[in-house]
Amino acid sequence: MSSSSKKKWSDRANAVLPAGGFGNFDSSVIIERGEGARVWDVDGNEYVDFLIGSGPMLLGHGHPEVVEAVEKQLKDGFTFFATSTPGIELAEMICGAMACADQLRFVSTGGEADMFAMRLARAFTGRDLIVKFEGAYHGMSDEGQMSLKPGRLLNFPNAEPDSAGILEGVRDSVLVAPWNDKEYMSQLFAEHGDRIAGLIAEPLQRIIPPQDGFLQHVRDLCTANDSILIFDEVVTGFRFAWGGGQEKYGVTPDICTLGKTIGGGMPLAAIAGRQDIMELFDKKIAGKKWLMQVGTLSGNPVASVAGLKTLEVLSRPGQYEKLRGIGQSIKTMLSEALSKTGKPFQIVGDDTLFDVIFTKNPVRDYRDTFHADKKSQATYNKVMRENWILKPGAKIYPCLAITDAELKQTEIAIRAAAKAIR
Ligand SMILES: Cc1ncc(COP(=O)(O)O)c(C=O)c1O
The missing domain is CATH 3.90.1150.10 (Aspartate Aminotransferase, domain 1)
Structure with missing residues (x-):
């Protein structure tokens, strides 16, 4: 070389x-x-x-078709902060594809989407604990950093941050579980169910598939305990199938996060989910439960047209x-x-x-x-x-x-x- x-x-x-x-x-x-x-x-x-x-x-x-769409948008404006037409069209397309998605909120990165999804679960349930799986990747937020790629194997459900600079107390708000262990999940919910705000999972954890019935089992546990099931579909969304991991595995979460493909290579991500949960982003409806979320580049029009054209190509037979x-x-x-x-x-x-x-x-x-x-x-x-x-x-x-x-x-x-x- x-x-x-x-x-x-x-x-x-x-x-x-x-x-x-x-x-x-x-x-x-x-x-x-x-x-x-x-x-x-x-x-x-x-x-x-x-x-x-x-x-x-x-x-x-x-x-070539994505490049053409982006070039056209560049002439029409790089960013507005205000709601703009390409993002509305992209939101329609995503909500049409993902089973859990009545509505969505755009952000710029997958990690940001995951952070807001976990916060949304806390705001909706009024509870404090998040369940995540050991080795699962959910971006760089404090919770996302818990037992992401741990170098030592602790007893479950103890969490350990993979990064310096994270407040000690965050460990106590995350329960770490082994992927694909139904029995452990039942036990975890039996002990902590009334404090679990949400469970976040990659439908395919890194590259490890869910075993038969595992996602349905966590779906059932979340439903029985009024906890929010979050699928991190930042990778699997529009890659596995038009309807993502939730379509492929036939299990519908309450919220999912999307990124990567939906921006066609531009910085764009989203939190998508059930209307009654997504309404917490609407101050008029949510009142004291309002979840504040603002981002300069959220729903950026250049990223939106790149995503729209990418999805349109993917939708072809x-x-x-x-x-x-x-x-x-x-x-x-x-x-x-x-x-x-x-x-x-x-x-x-x-x-x-x-x-x-x-x-x-x-x-x-x-x-x-x-x-x-x-x-x-x-x-x-x-x-x-x-x-x-x-x-x-x-x-x-x-x-x-x-x-x-x-x-x-x-x-x-x-x-x-x-x-x-x-
Ligand atoms: C499953 C999953 N979630 C979240 C993220 C974070 O996305 P971003 O890098 O856009 O913050 C990634 C990134 O690789 C990911 O693989």
Whole structure:
């Protein structure tokens, strides 16, 4: 790999950015541009992109119809703060798609949406406790940081922040539970049900699917205890299916949060849910229960048109079948190549979002990934990168722009990774 441009850009980044980057992804990769399912770094190296902006670029980079819609909106105004027409249209489309959504409120990031969803559950119920699952990701709020990727495994339901700077008392407001453990959930609600404001869950936790009946079980527990069920659909919304994880798994939450795909790669997210809960955002109706929420860029028109066009393309016949087909092809490649290594592995996730975990045991929760073979995982990721595949550490995000040539390149990389692991 040539290092001239990269060195120059890294030096500049290191001078002005802590850890030399934006805090998101390996800062040694500095991207210059993207097109379709490919991105190019500052040295002109070309990668097949399975990071795709951490999920939002489901149509690939620079989709011509999205670009056209954004260009038109740029001439009509970048931002207004006032309610504007593209956001109303986008809200209509989302409320039409997501089973739980009578109404929605726009914000700018998924983490912000999750923070407000949890606050909404507290405001609606007048209770204090939030249940979250160990290893689940719900953004950077104080509650979201509890047992996100814990380095030590505490007894449930004890919570531990993954970040410094969080008030000690926040631990006491979050109950941490193991994903996919019905019995534990029953016990937790039996002990604390009358104090539980809400339970927040990713329908697919990172890449770990819910076991049969698990989401229905938490739905039933929330209903029985008058607690609010929140699905964090920031990733799964419009990726899993038109109606998100709630459609795929057939369980309807009280509120869901959305981000990533609904902004088509622009900063846009939303809290969507039942009318009687969403009305807490309306001061005239909610009175003392009013939940104040304001944001300069909420419902930004440029982001809204990018989201609208992205969703419109996704609504066309065959898109989800195509995405699932791409995912299935990659899963088959992984399975065939890795079975020759003699190392135990599991391909975990949905066809639209998955990866390999090197373990002999079925992966059912965070602790199963915690005990997996991290050395093989690191080799796999390193060799994929050396073969010009850009992917997150424990995820592959397929996108609709992937061509046969890119699938072929992916297969070559997978075979090289399998050889290195052997
Ligand atoms: C499930 C889930 N929720 C929330 C978030 C936070 O979204 P954002 O990064 O837009 O704040 C993410 C981000 O990756 C996510 O994966």
